Amino acid sequence: MGPPDPIIGLNDAFKNDTNPNKVNVGVGAYRDDLGSPYVLPVVRKAESLVSSSGLDHEYAGIAGEQEFVDLAMEFAYGDDCVKIKEGKVKGVQTLSGTGGLRVMGEFLAKFGKHKHIYVPDPTWGNHIPIMQNCGLEVKKYRYYDAGNSGLDFSGLVEDMEKAPEGSCFLLHACAHNPTGMDPTESQWSEISKVIKEKGHFPFFDCAYQGFASGNAPKDAWSIRKFVSDGHELALVQSFSKNFGLYGQRVGCLSWVAGSEEEAKRVESQMKIVIRPSYSNPPRHGARIVATILRDEGMTKEFVDQCKGMADRIGGMRTALRSSLEDAGSTRDWSHVTSQIGMFAYSGLSKEQVERMRDEFSVYGTLDGRISMAGVTKGNVEYIAKAMHECTK
Ligand code: PMP
Numbered sequence: 001m002g003p004p005d006p007i008i009g010l011n012d013a014f015k016n017d018t019n020p021n022k023v024n025v026g027v028g029a030y031r032d033d034l035g036s037p038y039v040l041p042v043v044r045k046a047e048s049l050v051s052s053s054g055l056d057h058e059y060a061g062i063a064g065e066q067e068f069v070d071l072a073m074e075f076a077y078g079d080d081c082v083k084i085k086e087g088k089v090k091g092v093q094t095l096s097g098t099g100g101l102r103v104m105g106e107f108l109a110k111f112g113k114h115k116h117i118y119v120p121d122p123t124w125g126n127h128i129p130i131m132q133n134c135g136l137e138v139k140k141y142r143y144y145d146a147g148n149s150g151l152d153f154s155g156l157v158e159d160m161e162k163a164p165e166g167s168c169f170l171l172h173a174c175a176h177n178p179t180g181m182d183p184t185e186s187q188w189s190e191i192s193k194v195i196k197e198k199g200h201f202p203f204f205d206c207a208y209q210g211f212a213s214g215n216a217p218k219d220a221w222s223i224r225k226f227v228s229d230g231h232e233l234a235l236v237q238s239f240s241k242n243f244g245l246y247g248q249r250v251g252c253l254s255w256v257a258g259s260e261e262e263a264k265r266v267e268s269q270m271k272i273v274i275r276p277s278y279s280n281p282p283r284h285g286a287r288i289v290a291t292i293l294r295d296e297g298m299t300k301e302f303v304d305q306c307k308g309m310a311d312r313i314g315g316m317r318t319a320l321r322s323s324l325e326d327a328g329s330t331r332d333w334s335h336v337t338s339q340i341g342m343f344a345y346s347g348l349s350k351e352q353v354e355r356m357r358d359e360f361s362v363y364g365t366l367d368g369r370i371s372m373a374g375v376t377k378g379n380v381e382y383i384a385k386a387m388h389e390c391t392k
Helices: 008-015 041-052 066-077 096-111 127-133 153-162 185-197 221-228 260-274 284-293 296-326 334-338 350-360 380-391
Strands: 089-095 116-121 137-142 168-172 201-206 233-238 250-256 343-345 369-371
Touching: 041 284, 041 296, 066 089, 066 221, 066 233, 066 250, 066 284, 089 096, 089 260, 096 127, 096 201, 096 233, 096 250, 096 260, 116 127, 116 153, 127 137, 137 153, 153 185, 185 221, 201 221, 221 233, 250 260, 250 284, 284 296, 296 334, 296 380, 334 343, 350 380
Parallel strands: 116 137, 116 168, 168 201, 201 233
Antiparallel strands: 089 250, 233 250, 343 369
């Protein structure tokens, strides 16, 4: 018997808990203010358009729905991206972010300059086994300074400078998971410079575009900056959080190459990775996203609804911090409101998280990460009380 997954496994423990006050702040899936799963109204609308359009269920190509891929790339790189116009950017539809990471990991293991990849310390837990299973050695670069609940920027730059030339660096495009701490624009510019100088290869993981700040172009700033700085790079996009399409597995893996010819060669190799892996991706979710992004009016509805989710989370950050203060906590909780995205990296130790679970039925991950999406007006005070009791 293998151990349960550290994140998904929490759901089972939560389900079996009979405490009526139980709260799940483990898994990163958005909930509305009543704690229920949320389907964006524009997604419902797109679904009915897709189902009434009489499309068949033939196989997609190995690279998926081309229109979806084109729209996804435009969403990330911007509709004014010169490299797209020059044909230097290509992509494939993937099984959401996770699937795109896996395909890219296999590609790197075959063609990368080194058989290693650098990931931030800490990073989303699944990055590590995904890359290891592709045959890559996972190395870490400094990212978070627990002492001041902030970015360890000088450590990060130093590690990039010290890494062997031509190393692949995995970068969270926005809303770093789990810390919620992103580099500032000027820090991104410096990172871009160091990566360029050392000939490293940037690989962006963008799982929260639009969901982080409520403004999709702003959340793609780092990616667009690197492209305009002339990097060749790869990017994996997830449409799980921003479009709320978790179970549909909608993602895109794209790359900016040095020439159109090179972009095509990479595409051919990506297809060679995909075909014996899952053959081709599912169509429905990609059709939903394409239906929205091809239409200006529906895109606007999406932007508003995505911002609505980001704003509710922002409001809950403020509420959680003030509830902690009201509960009498004298710890500094300012990072709860300064972090962005879905998570609060609370600074709670493993033992404190375990106490929250055992004594209060508040389920977070053992690294102290709290999914703000699970916090509501109805449970915020209860969560704050539990956090305070366990951190006294
Ligand atoms: N990357 C990051 C940083 C994430 O936080 C997530 C989701 N937790 C993913 C990738 C993958 O999610 P999915 O496979 O649902 O797109």
